[in-house]
Structures are given as structure tokens and as C-alpha cells.
Amino acid sequence: MYHSIVRSIVRTAFQTLSEGDKADLNSILKLFAPDARFSFSGEHALGGARQGHLSIRAWFERFQRIFPEIHFTVQRILVSGWLWNTLVNTFFTVQAQLPDGTLYQNEGLQVLRICWGKIKEDHLFEDISKLQNALRCLETHGVQEAGADPL
Template identity: 35%
Template structure:
């Protein structure tokens, strides 16, 4: 039952984030959340703390206005004191030059009593880096 409830909460959270409400994710984060967006791109990051996490999201949505994040699948394992959540996402945006950006991402989370303590995101960095270059060239 716990896993089903957690899956439903994650799905609800991603509906909000997918609609542009990234503060929903920030609200679930522990004050000392550890966040890592893997790769060597302008949006790659390794940071700690809810404020830095919010700043990263704000910059991401500023770089990609209209960014759409759609949940494809969610897997939950563990218990309330240490829950692992794995999410598959579709990532889409229309770049400033009018081209479509499409990618996939996997998110690996650790929750402790409902609070996100770690968040790691893995996305095709080659495609993401190209999208970042297009955005920079168009501005």
C-alpha cells in the first residue's frame, strides 16, 4: 500500500512540474537536499540545499521557456525511512530558433519520511548540449 500511495504522489507531483510548477518539487525537498544533474552541459549541476535547487530549476525554465516534462513511468521501492523512486520522463521544448527539442531522462530519488534527500537526473547530454547551444545562439 505504501508503494502505491508514493507512486500516486509522485505522479501528482510530476503533473504539477510538467505544467511548469517547479516549486512543487522544491517544496518536497529536504533543506539539505543533494541534487545532481549529470553531464557536462550548461545545465549540469551538483549542489546542496533547497535554495540552490530552486535556483537551478528557475534557470532551467528560463533557458527553456515552455519546457514540458512528462512522466512515463515510476518505480518505488523501500520503506518510509528510506524510499527509492525511479522516474522515466519525456522532455520537450520548442527552441528559440523554432526547432523541436526532444529527449528522455531518468531521475533517481531518495526519500526519507516523504522528503526528497537526494535527486540525480540522467539525460542524453549530447542532445541537451546541442539544445543549449541553439538557445544561446538565438539570444
């Protein structure tokens, strides 16, 4: 039962992110522990590691500005462990229309560690070359933050 609840929460979070710049970030950020760690693989505008609510909020706000219309499809969610130490692996696809008319498509993996109902660690992995190509396209078409250094 507990694992089903965790899968539902994760699926809902990805659905919320699929609302793009209209997504309610507070509904996602309340899932994180105050000292949570969040990382996104690679050296690019969305890459790097951060810790704590303010830093994580800044990342999600940047994400919304860079990809105001994005769609996630959860492929599979694997949950193991108990309330005090739960491991979640989420396999997903993502797509967004780019300003040059091409479609950004990628596959990703999210690795979460949840303790007592709060995310303590969230690590995201995508094909970095595909993401970097999309970020370059966005920067070329006026989304300057897409070419910024990591937060």
C-alpha cells in the same frame, strides 16, 4: 498503498514542471529535505551537483528561464523500500519547442531517495548530447543563460 502515494507525488511534480515558467516551484521545493542533494549529469548550464534548498531553488529557477515551455511525460515509476529509505526510479520523456523551429526531445531517468516523506537525493540523467545541442540553439537565439557555467 505507500508506493502508490509516492508514484502520485512524483507524477504530480512532473506535471507541475510541465507548466514551464508558470510552474509553482514552491510545491516542488517543499518536497526536498533541507539538506537534500540534487544533481544533473553533464557539464552545461543545468549540469552539476548542489545541496540545500537555496542551491536547489536556484537550479529550478534557471531551468524555468532556459526552458519556459517544456513538457514532461512520465513513462514509468518504480518504487521500492519503506518510509525511512525509499528508492524511486522515474523514466520520462521531455520535449520543448526551440526558437529555430526544431523540437527538443529527450529521454531521461530520475533517481530519488526519499526518507520520511522528504527527498534526500535527486539525480537526473538525460542524453547529454541532445541537451547540449538544445542549449546551444537557445544560446544562439538569445537565451544567454543556456550557455552559462553550471550553478
